[in-house]
Amino acid sequence: MATIANASELRFALIGTPNSGKTALFNALTGSRQKVANYPGVTIERKTGPLRTPSGRSVTLIDLPGTYSLRARSPDEEITRDIVLGRLSSEKTPDLLLCVADATNLRLALRLAIELKRIGRPLLLVLNMIDIAHRRGIEINLDRLSAELGMPVITAAAVRHGGTNDLLRRIDELAFDETASEENKWKLPTTSELRAAQREADRIIKIAVQMPAKPDTLTARLDAIVLHPIAGLIILLSILFLMFQAVFAWAKPVMDLIAAAFDALGTLVRDTLPAGLLQSFLQDGVINGVGSVIVFLPQILILFLFILILEDLGYMARAAFLMDRIMGGAGLHGRAFIPLLSSFACAIPGIMATRVIDSPRDRLTTILVAPLMTCSARIPVYTLIISAFIPAKQVWGLVSLQGLVMFGLYAAGIASALGVSFLTKYFFWRDDPTPPFMLELPDYKLPRPRSIIIALYMRAKIFLQRAGTTIFSMMVLIWFLASFPRPPAGASGPAIDYSLAAIVGHALTPLLAPVGFNWQINVALIPGMAAREVAVAALGTVYSIQGGKEAAEQIGQTLAGHWTLATALAVLVWYIFAPQCASTLAVIRRETASWRWMAVTFGYMLALAYIASFITYNVAIALGAG
């Protein structure tokens, strides 16, 4: 029994250079049974999954962040180093290291393998994508390679059905060879040691690998167009446009369907249960709360489908190459482009998509500015106020003034995002050197549907589990604020007037009066935290208009009667900047694993909103719009 218990505790770790197909191999070996969590205290994903060898041994497989060396230049490479060296107290040292190499591109991987040998742990080299190497006519003498490297070498084709059978069988034979473990001789390699290791790797390649007489030129031919200074940018913009369209438009029918289903469920609850607290809690708190989380799922899945396909194709590194100079000017990483673009649909998938940015610092900057991009939830607020206050006239003969204001709101969002990222870099990371832009452009490869489906499934699960709990609890809190205390018997005004939200709204009046907000606006801001567009319905409620969102036109007329133009403009400007979305804050909290960054986002956005609204209101008053 003891041996079985020991065997079940076996841990293997996958380690390899970026683009070695490590994650595809991990997906092929563990399927959908993998677990994704964070390492304690950091945002780096910890991916583990169970694996069963043909002889029935069960193993926990860990997918380590990609690295060229154990030198650890970034927090995720530190994780790799600490796990491999057994320095992380929360993790058991792996019993076996599987160094994954792209069989078509061995140079850097063999250098890493030579470095890993110094650790003295059981180690084997997995030549991944061996099928592609064969097809290209690359001949690898496995016995020779194994003898020169001094470690077992196994081939695998992660994307092929059955491509990992040989690997699993050999693991069985090798894993329990007790002789392999030796003293750890690893220390920080000097430049001359790195050079020596690379020379050794080059020597071994010369002996064991024969490149084809006619090399594969597909990648070079594609790159001639894809990386062309002009054609390349046109292709990139077309892909991004298609992606934006998909996230924005294709997700719409499904999102409407989900929203309708939750509405129907809410109605069912309202009709079944007697009016009262329980009914209100289930309908407005639970069902609306859960609905408001699930409604984002189509956008997230579509966005990640694009990202995963582009990543697996090898396009993502090229997009970063094309965008490097453009984004770099604002202190953003080339890869920040996709998350920021997605944030025009919704900041939640955008913030989740910042995972494509390797550098934690660049990722954090992108997360901080993503909510400034004008998301689709601001549109109902903008259109309501614009149509009520901005005259529908033409300026300069052909442009509609309303359209111009809308454009200005979008432009202000983009400009402030770039400005904030520039300032963030200047203030937070001024003394910290910018990591240089240096990355490998991998050969193009066809993505494998199974691997993409597994990854999509994992994303959906993470979103629903992690964000779901936080967003849901915030929704319940907002419901509580808007519902308690209950209106006294015989009350004439809308129920929200008697709630904590109204008390808070009234309390905020002295604070928000300088920006032109009346107490009705302040009260509506609180349920508006659930989602920006909810503010429209909330304003309707506060102004005692029945009919919710359908009555938007009527709300517009009421507002036109109650607000001055200066107030209306101040509200518009407020909505460009204000952190009016509990879900986004919850996702920031989850993605950065810290309350601190959530608070920073909330604070700086609130400050921007207040200052900008204050200026807008007072300038408008001065110009006679009061």
Add this chain to the structure above:
Amino acid sequence: MDPADRPTRKSPRFPLGSAERGFCGRIQTIEVASEVSDLPGEELERRLIELGFTEGAYVEILHEGIFGRDPIAVRVNDATVALRRREAMAIIVT
């Protein structure tokens, strides 16, 4: 020494960062002058080596960006690496 190798020894050394698109040659040495990059010199040298920029490696500038012809995509033996011209100034080629 093979006589065919001699001309390369005499040909001028210059940084890869200032080479034109289409340039092919071999790396002579990695030489990090101060202020080349935001990184300390030795760190930049290590990173370049880790991406395969070692003495004797074949390099070719395949592509360049639209603004300031930056960054560049460089063939290094059988792999392609993207980097900025600024960091490529440390790679001395012939």
